Amino acid sequence: NAGVTQTPKFRILKIGQSMTLQCTQDMNHNYMYWYRQDPGMGLKLIYYSVGAGITDKGEVPNGYNVSRSTTEDFPLRLELAAPSQTSVYFCASSIARGLNEKLFFGSGTQLSVL
Amino acid sequence: GESVGLHLPTLSVQEGDNSIINCAYSNSASDYFIWYKQESGKGPQFIIDIRSNMDKRQGQRVTVLLNKTVKHLSLQIAATQPGDSAVYFCAENPFSNSGYALNFGKGTSLLVTP
Numbered sequence: 459n460a461g462v463t464q465t466p467k468f469r470i471l472k473i474g475q476s477m478t479l480q481c482t483q484d485m486n487h488n489y490m491y492w493y494r495q496d497p498g499m500g501l502k503l504i505y506y507s508v509g510a511g512i513t514d515k516g517e518v519p520n521g522y523n524v525s526r527s528t529t530e531d532f533p534l535r536l537e538l539a540a541p542s543q544t545s546v547y548f549c550a551s552s553i554a555r556g557l558n559e560k561l562f563f564g565s566g567t568q569l570s571v572l
Numbered sequence: 573g574e575s576v577g578l579h580l581p582t583l584s585v586q587e588g589d590n591s592i593i594n595c596a597y598s599n600s601a602s603d604y605f606i607w608y609k610q611e612s613g614k615g616p617q618f619i620i621d622i623r624s625n626m627d628k629r630q631g632q633r634v635t636v637l638l639n640k641t642v643k644h645l646s647l648q649i650a651a652t653q654p655g656d657s658a659v660y661f662c663a664e665n666p667f668s669n670s671g672y673a674l675n676f677g678k679g680t681s682l683l684v685t686p
Binding site for chain 2: 462465499500501502503516519548550559561562563564565566570
């Protein structure tokens, strides 16, 4: 049981480039989330999904897009990367009774935009 | 806006002692609280949660206390071990109209010394 798997672990982008952060979970969880963590700060929600085909914005969605075509996968797309998107990105999932409960996190993607 | 805060950014304890990590919240509408542990280079790991209709909840070596009167949350770790060294985050589910985002604190770094 792998849990939540994120790829890549590290990436350096130039300003204006695009990329997709991959996230997959094998726990059959309905809810999935993307968070970003800036140094010395708590996590901020970018996007979340309550099931396949359903996504919604979190606190800081600007500059990102997501899709949820399957229960397992929840990729995060960065269009026109900017230095402000330098951060560590965490994908998470949960199956608990309510949204936001008992999240299982992946190991993160460290992204630098130069 | 309302946010979750932590009283101390760092905490150093000796191995075998009990640790207490504190967290203040300001949203009286919050109905669910969670503690996460994050080791260096890893994603946050769920420790324990508590709902607003409870004052105390115990897990394995950990206890969470909720004082709704003063809007205070604490995590107690019994017989602290070197493996407990990590950053600990509290998070609240404010259940507000601003969206379904967990409100994470900035974290407390726990250092366990031999």
